[in-house]
Amino acid sequence: MTATPLDKPMPFGKTGLSHTVVFWTGFAVVMAILIVAPLVLPEFWRRFLTEVLIWGLLAMSSDLLIGYTGMISFGHSAFFGLGMYGAAGALLLVDPPNLWLAILCGLAGAAGAALFVAYFSTRLRDIYFAITTLIFSQIFYVIIFTWTRVTGGENGLIFTRPHLTIPFLYDARFTTTTMHWFVLTVVTASYLILRRVTRSPFGMVLQSIRENEPRTRAIGYPVERYKIVSVMLSGLFAGLAGVLYAVQNQFAAPDFVYFLTSGDTVIYNVIGGIGTLVGPIVGAGFFQLMRELMARLFGDQFPYLIPLGVIFITIIIFLPQGLLGFARRWLNR
Amino acid sequence: MTAIAQYIHDFPLDLVLIQTVNGIVTGMILALIASGLTLIFGIMDVVNFAHGELFMLGAYVGFVIFAATGSFWLALIGSALLIAILGAAIQIVTLRPLIGRDPLNTILVTFGISLILQNYALWQFGPVVRKIPEPITSQFTLFYLQYPWYRIVIAALSAAIIGGFWLFLKYGKFGIWIRATAQDRVMAQAMGIPVPWVYTGVFAIGAAMAAASGVLFAPMAGVNHTMGLDWVLKAFIVVVVGGMGNLGGSIAAAIFISLLEAYATVFVDPSQAVIVSFVVLILTLLFRPTGLFVPTPK
Numbered sequence: 001m002t003a004t005p006l007d008k009p010m011p012f013g014k015t016g017l018s019h020t021v022v023f024w025t026g027f028a029v030v031m032a033i034l035i036v037a038p039l040v041l042p043e044f045w046r047r048f049l050t051e052v053l054i055w056g057l058l059a060m061s062s063d064l065l066i067g068y069t070g071m072i073s074f075g076h077s078a079f080f081g082l083g084m085y086g087a088a089g090a091l092l093l094v095d096p097p098n099l100w101l102a103i104l105c106g107l108a109g110a111a112g113a114a115l116f117v118a119y120f121s122t123r124l125r126d127i128y129f130a131i132t133t134l135i136f137s138q139i140f141y142v143i144i145f146t147w148t149r150v151t152g153g154e155n156g157l158i159f160t161r162p163h164l165t166i167p168f169l170y171d172a173r174f175t176t177t178t179m180h181w182f183v184l185t186v187v188t189a190s191y192l193i194l195r196r197v198t199r200s201p202f203g204m205v206l207q208s209i210r211e212n213e214p215r216t217r218a219i220g221y222p223v224e225r226y227k228i229v230s231v232m233l234s235g236l237f238a239g240l241a242g243v244l245y246a247v248q249n250q251f252a253a254p255d256f257v258y259f260l261t262s263g264d265t266v267i268y269n270v271i272g273g274i275g276t277l278v279g280p281i282v283g284a285g286f287f288q289l290m291r292e293l294m295a296r297l298f299g300d301q302f303p304y305l306i307p308l309g310v311i312f313i314t315i316i317i318f319l320p321q322g323l324l325g326f327a328r329r330w331l332n333r
Numbered sequence: 334m335t336a337i338a339q340y341i342h343d344f345p346l347d348l349v350l351i352q353t354v355n356g357i358v359t360g361m362i363l364a365l366i367a368s369g370l371t372l373i374f375g376i377m378d379v380v381n382f383a384h385g386e387l388f389m390l391g392a393y394v395g396f397v398i399f400a401a402t403g404s405f406w407l408a409l410i411g412s413a414l415l416i417a418i419l420g421a422a423i424q425i426v427t428l429r430p431l432i433g434r435d436p437l438n439t440i441l442v443t444f445g446i447s448l449i450l451q452n453y454a455l456w457q458f459g460p461v462v463r464k465i466p467e468p469i470t471s472q473f474t475l476f477y478l479q480y481p482w483y484r485i486v487i488a489a490l491s492a493a494i495i496g497g498f499w500l501f502l503k504y505g506k507f508g509i510w511i512r513a514t515a516q517d518r519v520m521a522q523a524m525g526i527p528v529p530w531v532y533t534g535v536f537a538i539g540a541a542m543a544a545a546s547g548v549l550f551a552p553m554a555g556v557n558h559t560m561g562l563d564w565v566l567k568a569f570i571v572v573v574v575g576g577m578g579n580l581g582g583s584i585a586a587a588i589f590i591s592l593l594e595a596y597a598t599v600f601v602d603p604s605q606a607v608i609v610s611f612v613v614l615i616l617t618l619l620f621r622p623t624g625l626f627v628p629t630p631k
Contacts, residue, residue: 306448312441317427
């Protein structure tokens, strides 16, 4: 994907403020809105917002691959699903269920899947990479779907939500509000970590792989190793999103390991704007909002993916930088 | 020794032979789909994610035409023609603006198209399985089974379509244009070949081949809106194992993988037999990432 790195310092309008100041002010405003939101919103939209944040985290993790390393992954459902099942396993086997253990197990599951996928598919480039990640995610789907004894097969696993515990300080049941704050904390921390990673020397190498792989290799960087690490990192954050989703909804189902989840992730990225980290969250919000709106306007049976598919194609052809990139250009004008 | 003798005695030879026939039949259908995919990739550098959806839609159109006219062969030809027109329209509207951009854009766009087509089919036809009856109902005896002649006819027809297509590429005027474009796009354009229209034509031909295989396959298992993804995945595996953009390689790989899967179903559950093709893919990627059925690159 050819994306101009959008997070380069850009002059912001005619105000003459430095980019950093504008960024942190914007960050603080958005954070404030998101923190207050659950106190104002009705129950349904509270849950909705939490889910958008979780999907946003999944999309952001895949943006590390699509936007920064230049590899389109059609297999993020595997990492997401393994995170989900890892958390489910920990919550079902250990009594009383422990939140942090669930996160740990989910991350371990996602890391295992990511290691497997990364080892094999980074041997291939571009389109081949996209296809093999898709096929690998289907392998995990088939295994989870048919191994009924362990994974519950088609029915998935159902469990109770663990308490929100901070050792020695806090221990209480999750409410939708604390759940929202918890998810918000995790997603924000992940965003800051990913932002740091993409701006580190490591992230620069990833971007140079995207721009010109043979040259990066010629300079002497072990491109394969960088690719494997970036797939693993991306898989870990996708797994984290899976854990959050499992805790939020109290189930793990094979549907989420299926290809459609990966497809949605790619759509979030493209709609929001690849290579921006925030864009994918915007894209996820836009996608889920459109879906909800269409379901309310035209009924549940309405094939919302048809209009969204048209929007998706239009954006690829006419707005390759996505909604966020478009908005930035418009603001900078 | 007796254990081995016992094993040889118990070896289900008849079952394996039946599965060989089955494997070749599905292999030929798969080869027909995969050769369209390979053609589009080899010439246009486009990975057509929507190929499975064209296959599925072809089967549905075949079903509609069959319900209206009652003739299977009319359904086969009509569906191929209609889907070819649809393919040409898709190429003109969505893929033509992307010529010259990063090829990864094309996989995204065709993914979007596959979403639209799949949801359209679900919306229009609902989640029920539709079935086209077999046009040839006679059977012959294969060991203890009554094996339908129709399956043999499918394999022969697929082979005939692929063979005819090969002849067309080799001797037809448009076929020569296609090969010229594949070899050197700029030079072909300089010689007066209308390259954008060659692309459209190639996409339409690939779509027609997918639709034809969809109609041929429909009597065997019925038509539903999710069949596209299963087949396009298999076709992707075939294309990677056979060597991307290599027509002969993908045909060989299609039959090879289908045979392996058919043999695997003798021993395990069909839903787990898919894993065999995944394993073949992984081994190919490990030891020969350029493809099993292509000469070693220098």
